[in-house]
Amino acid sequence: MHRRLSLLFLAFVLLCVAAAAGFAQSMNPDISVIPRFILHTNDGEKLAEGKREFSRPDFAFEELEIAIQAYLNPYAKADVVLTLPGPDVEAGKLGLEEVYATILRGLPLDLNVRFGKYRVDYGKLNMMHPHAWPFVTQPLSQERFLGEEGLNDLGISASILLPTGDIYSKLTVDLLRGSVIGEATGIEDTTGASPYYATSARLMSFFPLGDFSDLEVGLSGYTGIHDPYNRDRFWYGNLDFKYKYKPDAYTSLVVQGEFLYNMRTAAQDRDFNQFVDADGNPERRTINSSGLYLYADYQFLKLYSAGVRFDWTESPYSTEERAQAIAVFLGFYPVEETLGLRLQYQHTMTEAPGASQSVNMIALQALFSLGPHKAHPF
Amino acid sequence: MKHLLFIVLVAWAGIAHGTIKVVTSLPDLADFTRQVGGDRVTVDNIVRGDQNPHFVEVKPSYMMKLKAADLFFLIGMDLEMWAPQIIDGSRNTKLEVVDLSKRIDKLEIPAKLDASQGDVHRYGNPHYWLDPRNIRIIVEDIVAALARVSPGDEQFFRANGEAYLKKLDGKIAQWSATMKSFAGTRIITFHKSWTYFSRWLGLTVVEQVEPKPGIAPSPSHTAGLMTLVRQANIKVIAVEPFYDLSAPDQIARSTGAKVIRLCTSVGGAEGTQDYMSLMDYNITTLAGALK
Numbered sequence: 001m002h003r004r005l006s007l008l009f010l011a012f013v014l015l016c017v018a019a020a021a022g023f024a025q026s027m028n029p030d031i032s033v034i035p036r037f038i039l040h041t042n043d044g045e046k047l048a049e050g051k052r053e054f055s056r057p058d059f060a061f062e063e064l065e066i067a068i069q070a071y072l073n074p075y076a077k078a079d080v081v082l083t084l085p086g087p088d089v090e091a092g093k094l095g096l097e098e099v100y101a102t103i104l105r106g107l108p109l110d111l112n113v114r115f116g117k118y119r120v121d122y123g124k125l126n127m128m129h130p131h132a133w134p135f136v137t138q139p140l141s142q143e144r145f146l147g148e149e150g151l152n153d154l155g156i157s158a159s160i161l162l163p164t165g166d167i168y169s170k171l172t173v174d175l176l177r178g179s180v181i182g183e184a185t186g187i188e189d190t191t192g193a194s195p196y197y198a199t200s201a202r203l204m205s206f207f208p209l210g211d212f213s214d215l216e217v218g219l220s221g222y223t224g225i226h227d228p229y230n231r232d233r234f235w236y237g238n239l240d241f242k243y244k245y246k247p248d249a250y251t252s253l254v255v256q257g258e259f260l261y262n263m264r265t266a267a268q269d270r271d272f273n274q275f276v277d278a279d280g281n282p283e284r285r286t287i288n289s290s291g292l293y294l295y296a297d298y299q300f301l302k303l304y305s306a307g308v309r310f311d312w313t314e315s316p317y318s319t320e321e322r323a324q325a326i327a328v329f330l331g332f333y334p335v336e337e338t339l340g341l342r343l344q345y346q347h348t349m350t351e352a353p354g355a356s357q358s359v360n361m362i363a364l365q366a367l368f369s370l371g372p373h374k375a376h377p378f
Numbered sequence: 379m380k381h382l383l384f385i386v387l388v389a390w391a392g393i394a395h396g397t398i399k400v401v402t403s404l405p406d407l408a409d410f411t412r413q414v415g416g417d418r419v420t421v422d423n424i425v426r427g428d429q430n431p432h433f434v435e436v437k438p439s440y441m442m443k444l445k446a447a448d449l450f451f452l453i454g455m456d457l458e459m460w461a462p463q464i465i466d467g468s469r470n471t472k473l474e475v476v477d478l479s480k481r482i483d484k485l486e487i488p489a490k491l492d493a494s495q496g497d498v499h500r501y502g503n504p505h506y507w508l509d510p511r512n513i514r515i516i517v518e519d520i521v522a523a524l525a526r527v528s529p530g531d532e533q534f535f536r537a538n539g540e541a542y543l544k545k546l547d548g549k550i551a552q553w554s555a556t557m558k559s560f561a562g563t564r565i566i567t568f569h570k571s572w573t574y575f576s577r578w579l580g581l582t583v584v585e586q587v588e589p590k591p592g593i594a595p596s597p598s599h600t601a602g603l604m605t606l607v608r609q610a611n612i613k614v615i616a617v618e619p620f621y622d623l624s625a626p627d628q629i630a631r632s633t634g635a636k637v638i639r640l641c642t643s644v645g646g647a648e649g650t651q652d653y654m655s656l657m658d659y660n661i662t663t664l665a666g667a668l669k
Binding site for chain 1: 426429430433434435436437438439441442445459460463466469470471493592593594620621622
């Protein structure tokens with residue numbers, strides 16, 4: 001029943017896309033449909049058997065994203081992003097990635113207020129949907145500390161432009177339900193109790209560095225209860241930057257990076273393994289770990305891009321569980337973002353007490369975007 | 379205390395008078411606004427003259443330009459698809475957005491809106507400012523918008539506008555005379571930027587280097603253009619400053635046609651500091667190549 005309803009809804013959305021194209025001046029919202037496909041292989045699947053060989057390249061459907069956006073009235077707009085994540089396509093489960101309204105104008109101090117379920121304004125990459133990344137895979141530090149879906153939660157957000165003269169500076173503060181912490185960076189709350197709130201904030205500034213280059217820097221924080229059984233709290237601090245040099249429409253260089261610092265007290269890890277001291281007695285530990293990524297992406301001849309990314313990360317509960325990766329990627333975009341092909345090679349090394357391994361991965365990603373194309377934000 | 383109040387009032391009056399803050403999408407509109415508003419406006423623009431106005435990245439610095447503005451002048455007709463994001467990001471509740479295309483006689487309105495036709499604009503071809511006869515409508519609408527913000531200065535704006543249009547009429551006659559002998563000449567352009575311009579001058583744009591608007595030249599289309607240029611004896615391929623010259627140069631090498639840079643906006647080439655010098659440059663360059 002659920003599957004049938006989901007597929008019916010999907011059919012309805014696709015009909016709306018067709019209708020929107022046919023009646024451009026109607027009140028239909030903007031609707032985009034963006035599927036991502038992947039062909040990938042890696043040489044890590046048989047390492048346990050002592051064999052290192054690439055697996056048979058496998059086709060996979062990564063995700064179908066349906067984005068719907070429209071103004072609600074002169075003061076507010078709404079965004080809905082539905083997803084059919086890869087494994088759920090056959091199961092017909094339609095997910096709600098984002099659904100939120102933003103009050104854009106009319107509030108005191110020119111506040112913007114957003115409420116609903118949304119990607120939180122935390123760091124630089126978190127607000128970007130994966131189809132807009134220049135690479136195929138999520139940086140390891142983001143995956144370990146924020147989860148595969150990133151920091152995306154129910155909540156309410158307020159942002160204000162700071163009086164910093166001609167420099168654009170924005171402060172955003174979020175009060176979040178805290179419901180995603182268990183999935184990504186903490187222990188899942190199976191007690192049935194109300195989740196504990198989480199809060200997040202980001203301060204960013206944008207500096208034009210002449211006609212062709214710009215720099216954005218941001219400082220974010222995120223805190224919540226990562227262990228609902230012991231009421232242990234975590235604190236994240238995140239420093240991000242993005243530099244872009246774009247002398248013309250055919251060439252650009254982007255250099256972007258983020259450094260995340262995690263601080264938490266914990267009596268157990270996310271697998272409920274109690275921490276013990278040298279004598280075997282339970283102990284409460286203070287964990288300070290971190291992670292970072294840094295990438296450069298160079299666009300040339302308008303249609304092509306090539307880049308490299310470096311990842312290094314520890315884990316939310318351990319500085320001994322480390323991973324690092326180097327990835328190189330190529331992009332081909334024949335007509336802006338309507339069609340895209342990305343090829344990525346990634347070498348990943350993971351370390352844990354008593355075990356370490358390296359894996360090579362090659363992935364070819366194809367995507368297209370059906371519907372209106374908005375201008376790219378910086 | 380009375381002195382202090384007087385000073386504050388005088389200062390406030392000084393700030394309030396003659397400082398309408400205007401932002402325009404194109405530098406051409408900034409020029410018209412300066413001509414009309416004189417020292418009673420401050421004007422800034424978003425797009426550079428050497429930049430493709432269709433594709434502008436949404437930068438926070440543009441939002442800051444709009445944050446304190448009274449008026450935002452747009453070409454309209456969806457040329458500035460990026461504008462709503464900048465307007466929303468500015469959080470300026472007092473901003474009046476003025477679409478200057480409303481009274482324009484629009485060309486090339488598509489019967490069918492379909493991405494298979496390339497980047498077509500649903501309201502028609504938006505490059506109307508390149509026909510200088512359309513500047514009268516633009517200037518009149520700028521005068522009206524400035525007068526709405528500062529009704530006391532309406533006569534000043536109107537007089538400036540009329541003086542500018544009178545001068546422009548003289549230049550239009552001069553440009554038309556220069557190009558008169560080339561009426562009916564066939565040219566190729568890179569993008570459909572010159573529809574209004576060529577209609578004004580009686581030129582025939584037979585084909586574009588882009589196979590469809592916004593679509594990069596393909597080898598087969600470029601080869602077809604080489605044949606067309608030879609058969610129709612086309613002498614000129616006009617390319618905007620922000621497009622790559624590879625395909626036009628390839629056609630030129632094969633056929634002997636000339637590739638020229640024509641600018642769509644003020645600042646697109648050296649010496650094009652205002653609209654009249656921009657059109658001087660375009661007419662001189664085109665006439666020189668067609669001789």
